[in-house]
Amino acid sequence: MSFPVSPTPLVAVAAVVFVAGAVNGLAGFGFAVVTTMVLATVVDPATAVVFVIVPILAVNLRLAGELSVTEVRTCGRRFRPLLVSAVVGTVVGMLVLDTLPDRPLRVVLGLVALAFVATLQETVTVPGRRGLREGCFVERPAAMAGVGGVGGALFGGTNVGVQMVAYLRSCELSHDLFVGVVAVLFLALNGVRVVAAALLGLYDDPTVAALSVAAAVPALAGVAVGSRLRDRVSSRLRRGAVLGLLSVIAFQLLRTGLGIP
Numbered sequence: 077m078s079f080p081v082s083p084t085p086l087v088a089v090a091a092v093v094f095v096a097g098a099v100n101g102l103a104g105f106g107f108a109v110v111t112t113m114v115l116a117t118v119v120d121p122a123t124a125v126v127f128v129i130v131p132i133l134a135v136n137l138r139l140a141g142e143l144s145v146t147e148v149r150t151c152g153r154r155f156r157p158l159l160v161s162a163v164v165g166t167v168v169g170m171l172v173l174d175t176l177p178d179r180p181l182r183v184v185l186g187l188v189a190l191a192f193v194a195t196l197q198e199t200v201t202v203p204g205r206r207g208l209r210e211g212c213f214v215e216r217p218a219a220m221a222g223v224g225g226v227g228g229a230l231f232g233g234t235n236v237g238v239q240m241v242a243y244l245r246s247c248e249l250s251h252d253l254f255v256g257v258v259a260v261l262f263l264a265l266n267g268v269r270v271v272a273a274a275l276l277g278l279y280d281d282p283t284v285a286a287l288s289v290a291a292a293v294p295a296l297a298g299v300a301v302g303s304r305l306r307d308r309v310s311s312r313l314r315r316g317a318v319l320g321l322l323s324v325i326a327f328q329l330l331r332t333g334l335g336i337p
Contacts, residue, residue: 080119080325085265090294093111094298095110096114096301098301099298099317100299102139102309103185103302104251104315106321108235108237108262109236110322111128111190112234112235113185116185117329122173125313126173127284127291131291132262134292135296135299140259143257143260147256154215155244157224159227161228162227162228162261163264165228165229166232169229170232173276179334181333183330183333186328187326188234188238189326190326190330191321193319215247218297223239225238240261240266251311
């Protein structure tokens, strides 16, 4: 794994991480997918996935602090099957990270992001979306285990945990509580991932490891800005901005993955 270390690329990476942090602070999700997808257009996806692990941990640690101890315990009990299965799935995803081919992985990331956008957008009626939500996105142990296992595996290998985010959005949580619950979930997953990455030797390049730690600084700065804007921006504008950004990045990943100039 390698990473560009000249000044211009590093400044660009810091800017991307800052913007992604602001998106996450504002919307409650998006840091991992935005950062990974942008970086995956200039470095190989496996490097992008590993690079973002530490900043994700810092971002979710910051947002999880917005929940009280009682809220953390209550949500932990409520979503325990989701959390346990997601941890297992995440480890499995990390085990196969180095075996994932570059261009097909870009295509998968792009398609998953577009599917996420189609699920959350409310402008166009998507056939089967309501049935999917009512059939799969319900608070039952089996549904949670399924969403957590599949979502965790995808998150472990790609940093894309959109299934779990979409599931939690369907659970009738207030926006602030949703932000906190998502943060707690991904905080737990990324704590496991940091340990797993070290044990699996994924930080084989010390430069990538050092830059990953350093990237936590602009990430936290972005989260602070996004959190302050959260109550000042309408939910419609918030949703539109985030989904628009994800759509642009998804199409760029599909273009590069399919080899379209």
